[in-house]
Amino acid sequence: MLSREAQKYLYDIATAAEYIAQFTAGRTYEQYHADPMLRSAVERQFEIIGEALNQLLRREPDLQEKISDASLIIAFRNRLIHGYATVSDEVVWGVVEGYLPVLSGEVQALLRKG
Numbered sequence: 001m002l003s004r005e006a007q008k009y010l011y012d013i014a015t016a017a018e019y020i021a022q023f024t025a026g027r028t029y030e031q032y033h034a035d036p037m038l039r040s041a042v043e044r045q046f047e048i049i050g051e052a053l054n055q056l057l058r059r060e061p062d063l064q065e066k067i068s069d070a071s072l073i074i075a076f077r078n079r080l081i082h083g084y085a086t087v088s089d090e091v092v093w094g095v096v097e098g099y100l101p102v103l104s105g106e107v108q109a110l111l112r113k114g
Helices: 004-024 029-034 036-059 061-066 070-082 089-098 100-113
Strands: none
Touching: 004 036, 004 100, 029 036, 029 089, 036 061, 036 070, 036 089, 061 070, 061 100, 089 100
């Protein structure tokens, strides 16, 4: 059974991932690239995901095995925050399309198990 704190971090990750899915639903890369408010919103939610995951794994290191590419997700968060000038819209969009669905599924499964 996960601690209440761990469940909170998982919930924060799931919520941020759902926001990104909502923000980008029906959008193309070109629309994403042309909309600075959308880009900012998506990047902010990825920052939340990365920070919540970092805090979660500090408290529950065994969960790293259950979240694919956990270290890459945290590194992506760090790049968004500390290397913002080098963030590529193509990379962010690729994460939205390629990695976010996997992360969402894994986090939802962990939340169901409690």
